[in-house]
Amino acid sequence: MNIFEVERGDSPIVLGQPHGGTWLPDELTGRLNANGRALADTDWHIGRLYDGLLDGATVVRMNVHRYAIDANRDPDGISLYPGQNTTALCPVTDFDGEPIWEDGQTPSEDEILARRDSYHAPYHAALAEEIARVKARHGVAVLYDCHSIRSTIPFLFEGRLPVFSIGTNGGETCAARMQCATADPCLKTEGADTVINGRFKGGWTTRHYGRPETGVHAIQMELAQRAYLAAEAAPWSYCINTAQPTRATLRRVLTNLDRLARSGALN
Template identity: 80%
Template sequence: MNTFDITRGDSPVILGQPHGGTWLPDSLTARLNDNGRKLADTDWHITRLYDGLLDGATVVRSNVHRYAIDANRDPAGVSLYPGQNTTGLCPVTDFDGNPIWAEGQEPSEDEILTRRDTFHAPYHSALADEIERVKARHGVAILYDCHSIRSSIPFLFDGTLPVFSIGTNDGQTCAARIQCLTADPCLNATGMDTVINGRFKGGWTTRHYGRPETGIHAIQMELAQRAYLAAEAAPWAYDPKTAAPTRTILAKILKNLDHLARSGALT
């Protein structure tokens, strides 16, 4: 089993997909409780949602489920949102705060380090290599990190999440023009709401790689799953009709970013 896959393209845009994988080693699956085995916190069908939206986009996707390791968390285990409820590098609860491991089967500190070396580090090594390859070709690289989540999770946030949550760590991880070109199609979408740097300001991936002064820009898109699933519950079925208008907006964003990077305006 490959723990990650790469689709290599010639665009300046790279799609990171750290949470769409559902694979776990049998040894870990056996240690999950019934709740954990539901894998409810997956970014369901994220690869399908973005498939074909931008010709030439490079895609780096993890196949490993986030319950083994969260590839969008600080490898040192530091919280991205101090003082707020969240899940860690190797989660012990789901997004509702409920245990996911059978009693006594939570990962030890040594096991967390092993999982980090086995799953987290290889994914980010591959992602870093693609960023450098793309930057060498174009003089600039835009990492667009693809995420999705249930619309309502009281343990993590109040109320209902907007359809589009855009994160740039308060403008630090990309050029202002990139944030605008990402946000504008969302803000102009009928019947879809948007927030910029709200509850989700960008995870470790966005914050780690986004260094605009070096020509590497990063932005996170967190989508509410009501924008493309038939229902935000098992069996988490993809709904092409629901997804169609969302895909139209996402395609516009990615094409705008591609054009901006190719134009030389970021170099």
């Protein structure tokens, strides 16, 4: 199994997909408890949801499940949301705060470092390479980080998430017009709610790469899974009819970003 996959395109848009993978080495699978083996915290079908929405977009896809290591966490283990419940670089609980490892099987500090070198670092090396490549071609690069999550998770946040949660770390990781180009189609989507820099302000990926002053813009899109799944529970089935309007909005978002990046207005 390849740790990650890259689909190269000629657009200035790079789609990061750090949490769609479900592969784990047998040794880790055997150490998970029944709760962990359910892999409930996957960004289910995120690749299918975005597939074909923007011709020429580059995709960097992580195949390793986040229970081995979370590719959207700070590699030094620093919390992105101090004072709030979250999961770690190498998670020991799921999003509901429940243990995922058998007793005595949680990763040691040495193991965490080894997983970081084996999985986290190669994925980000590939992502950085693609960002640099499209920036060299266009003078600008836009990293759009694709995420999804269950709508209701009391351990992590109160109430129900909006359909579209846009994160730019308070506007620091992209130009203001990039944020507007992302939000506008979402705000105009009938029956779907949107928040900008709410509970999810952008993970480590967005905050690490987003340097608009250098021509690299980064945006995280966290989608509520009710917007494209048949149900937010196992077997986590993709629903074409439910996903269709969501895909239409995401297509407009990516088209907006692509046109803006190609216009030269951000160089």
